[in-house]
Amino acid sequence: MIELIPAIDLIGGKCVRLTKGDYDTQKVYNEDPVAVAREFEEYGFKRLHVVDLDGARSKHVVNHKVLERMAQATNLVIDFGGGIKTDEDIRIATESGAQMVTVGSVAVTQPELFLGWLQQLGSERIILGADVKNGRISINGWKEDSSDELIPFLDKYIQKGVQKVLCTEISKDGTLQGPATALYREIMTQYPQCHLIASGGVSSMNDLKELDQADIPAVVFGKAIYEGRIALKDLALWMEKNR
Numbered sequence: 001m002i003e004l005i006p007a008i009d010l011i012g013g014k015c016v017r018l019t020k021g022d023y024d025t026q027k028v029y030n031e032d033p034v035a036v037a038r039e040f041e042e043y044g045f046k047r048l049h050v051v052d053l054d055g056a057r058s059k060h061v062v063n064h065k066v067l068e069r070m071a072q073a074t075n076l077v078i079d080f081g082g083g084i085k086t087d088e089d090i091r092i093a094t095e096s097g098a099q100m101v102t103v104g105s106v107a108v109t110q111p112e113l114f115l116g117w118l119q120q121l122g123s124e125r126i127i128l129g130a131d132v133k134n135g136r137i138s139i140n141g142w143k144e145d146s147s148d149e150l151i152p153f154l155d156k157y158i159q160k161g162v163q164k165v166l167c168t169e170i171s172k173d174g175t176l177q178g179p180a181t182a183l184y185r186e187i188m189t190q191y192p193q194c195h196l197i198a199s200g201g202v203s204s205m206n207d208l209k210e211l212d213q214a215d216i217p218a219v220v221f222g223k224a225i226y227e228g229r230i231a232l233k234d235l236a237l238w239m240e241k242n243r
Helices: 033-042 053-058 064-073 087-095 105-109 111-121 150-159 181-190 205-213 232-241
Strands: 003-011 014-019 022-030 047-052 077-081 100-103 126-133 136-139 144-149 164-169 195-199 218-221
Touching (some): 003 022, 003 033, 003 053, 014 033, 033 064, 047 053, 064 087, 077 126, 087 100, 087 111, 100 105, 100 111, 105 111, 105 126, 105 136, 105 144, 105 150, 111 126, 136 150, 144 150, 150 164, 150 181, 164 181, 181 195, 181 205, 205 218, 205 232
Parallel strands (some): 003 047, 003 218, 047 077, 077 100, 100 126, 126 164, 164 195, 195 218
Antiparallel strands (some): 003 014, 014 022, 136 144
């Protein structure tokens, strides 16, 4: 079964969601992200994806205290991204309880630094963030477009030992209009050994089942839960049935 990974996006220490990465579309869903993380664990989730949106905009980790509280309050395996630009950011994230880190912009702008982290932490703990707009990688909180095209970008790093890739189709993110399944199928066809984590657009249980049937290893989603499109009890039943 596909691995289901709920997401918590943080601005000002609160649980929020954006649409297509636009900070002007910010909507606060819960003032207490630790309570949200606890609820996910209660419903049987093992993983959590945390995005420091303040960090992505500021280009350094900001919400690490919230990460620390979530890590202390749950046994969830947390991967953390947003604003990881330096060795110090990596240290702060991991010491605050992140068991994995998601890194995108640095892989574009400072490939040697990224590869150093890959060697230092290992392929189990580094997730390559591939945020895609019009077929190219976007960086720095999706505010800048790079010249890197998706497939050559993935190819370069998978050849260097990357195993986990989080791919977000930006045009789908936060829209509740369905995931970019065709794109994820294309990636899996090219790189069947890749542990691909799909992200963006999930709006229903049917979307999750479509990704599962497409043999996508994992999916990150959040807004569909917060907007009541997907019930946690239904996800818990599905996970239990497929254990």
